[in-house]
Amino acid sequence: MAHVTGEQLKSFAVKVFESLGIPATDAETTAEILVQADLRGIDSHGVARLPIYVKRLKLGLINKRPDIKVVRDRPGAAVVDGDNGLGQVVGHRAMTLCLEKARQHGVAVVGVKNSNHFGIGAYYAMMALKEDMIGMVGTNTSPLMAPFGGKQPLLGTNPLAIAIPAGSQRPVVLDMATSLVPRGKIEIAARKGEKIPVGWAIDKDGRPTQEPEEALKGTLLPMGGPKGYGLALVLDILCGVLSGAAFGAHTGSLFGDLDRPQNIGHFMLALDVNSFRPLSEFKNTMDSLILSIKNSEPAEGFKELFLPGEIEYTKTEERAQKGIDLNPVVAQNLLNLARDLGLVGGEATVDTLFA
Known part of the structure; x- marks a missing residue:
């Protein structure tokens, strides 16, 4: 290793x-x-x-030197055409614009079309933390998940990331797929030759499976049944339909569609805390909320309660050092x-x- x-x-x-x-x-x-x-x-x-x-x-399916443009512009909103560039390049540029607008207007929303897979959503949401803002980022993905009750993959795992600053405590950073697990976890299980738990996915015939290879041929399942399905659908609307990107089954697959661009859509929001209340008050209140959870008594079988993003912060510190x-x-x-x-x-x- x-x-x-x-x-x-x-x-x-x-x-x-x-x-x-x-x-x-x-x-x-x-x-x-x-x-x-x-x-x-x-x-x-x-x-x-x-x-x-x-x-x-x-293969020429991602533009190496994209001409990224703002194609619709309002004081607190914009639409960015990524010109089929690398998703990270497009996403970083769009979130930078969103933060600039939020500094001027208190809140801003930027939609993105003609992008590609952009990695972890938390990165872009956490860009807002450096500005003492709240960041929210969503993206649609290639269709990997069936609607609740179905077996045909018509929706992406459509992740959502939200980063919220705090004072002396670590920021709260939620980063989650709307499937029960992201496809990447199944890929990791396949690489390790391990089985997956029942409930993560179904095979191509709509039957529950513990075999990662069969799951990758089939479809992921939404978290929380109809709730995860509903959230995935709304994110597809915000990221794809609203911005003019591809949506649902029309979204290109990162691995499967090697004859066309993905045309992924992103949705980015930045909110300046000072527009709502003094930043110091907000951070103090956030600390109180975080500590109330951290200091609460764990249930049987648990040693400690964690805030969203806390485990990832610890992992980052550990891997940066070791x-x-x-x-x-x-x-x-x-x-x-x-x-x-x-x-x-x-x-x-x-x-x-x-x-």
Whole structure:
């Protein structure tokens, strides 16, 4: 198992993107967001995604040098056309615009069309924390989940991320898919040769399965049954229908549709706390709320209560200090990728890849 630092991973990812003709700034942005996923413990959305990004870039399905434009502009709202660029580049640009508008007007919403898979939503929501704002980000995804009661994948896992600042306590950061689990967890189980719990997914015939390979051929299930389905549908409307991006079954698959762009849509909101109450008061109240939960008595079988994002903060601190253990399959895929791109010679090994 390869043991690497975040900086080593980021440097590797930057080299990969630049070797394909991605501008240095865009390569840096994309690499940073991928590695932040690995640092937070969201391994399914980190450098493990590099091979499929490279494949789509080489096929011309992602624009290496997009002309990202604001196509509709209002004081507190805008629509951004990502020109089929890397989702991280488009998402970062759109959230930056959203924060600029929120600084001027107290609250802002930005819709995005013609984008691609943009990694972890938490990254963009957490951009608001540096401005002492609340950030909310959603995205639609390729259809991987059946509506409640169905078996045909018509909706994406359509994740939602919300970041809320606090005072002395850590910010609250909710980052969740609207499926019971994200597809990435099933992919990880498949790589490890492990079974998945009943209730995560159904096979192509609509039957419950514990086999990750069968689940990947079938469809994920929404969290909370009809509630998760309803939330996924609303996010698809906000991200896809409202912005003019693809929606539902029309959204391109990251892995499956290797003949067309994804046309993913994003929805971004930034809210300036000072527009509602003094920031110091808000942060003090947030601390009180957080501590009331942290200091409450755990139920039987639990040792501690956690706030959304708290485990990821701890994981980030741990991995930033101790490094990251790459899954052997991911490490080998990255080695193969580096060889294919001519970044290393045939004699290179996983152990020497990040040296």
